Amino acid sequence: MTERFETPGSRAEVEEGTHLTPRFGPDGLIACIAVDALDGRVLMLAHMNAASLARTLETGEAWYWSRSRGELWHKGATSGQIQRIVEMRVDCDQDAVLIRVAVGGDGGCCHTGRRSCFYRRVELDPAHGAAVLIPADPSR
Numbered sequence: 001m002t003e004r005f006e007t008p009g010s011r012a013e014v015e016e017g018t019h020l021t022p023r024f025g026p027d028g029l030i031a032c033i034a035v036d037a038l039d040g041r042v043l044m045l046a047h048m049n050a051a052s053l054a055r056t057l058e059t060g061e062a063w064y065w066s067r068s069r070g071e072l073w074h075k076g077a078t079s080g081q082i083q084r085i086v087e088m089r090v091d092c093d094q095d096a097v098l099i100r101v102a103v104g105g106d107g108g109c110c111h112t113g114r115r116s117c118f119y120r121r122v123e124l125d126p127a128h129g130a131a132v133l134i135p136a137d138p139s140r
Helices: 011-016 050-059
Strands: 030-036 042-048 063-066 071-074 083-090 096-103 120-125 130-135
Touching: 042 050, 042 063, 042 096, 050 063, 050 071, 050 083
Parallel strands: 030 096
Antiparallel strands: 030 042, 063 071, 083 096, 120 130
16 A cells, blocks of 8 residues: 555545545644543544655554654554554545454553543633633543
8 A cells, every 4th residue: 555545535435435535734744543442431632644644554554643743653563552443434535534443451541651641531610710621530
């Protein structure tokens, strides 16, 4: 597979067609949500560029574009938490990707050691009118 994907066609082709024609943003990225293939828990949100999306399709393992490091990132390469793709989906207008993954290693995903990067709820503190963060899953 090449890093190149076909240019998105008409709305009907994008929404109803059979060709993957991802709509990368002006920064060359597309959002990717990773969920646990076993229980459907949302694990993380990351970004892919054409190269990381192509590499993910080629290898069957999740590759992302690290915005902070400015480089391709093979999820789990150093932690052992490799994300093996079980299923990949694209949304209706092909500007977001959803991957169902089996996670290697200890089954964690977040660099903080938690299973999911989404470990806090956002709530409004009525006394101060400010948003506060509350642990969503104390068991990690």
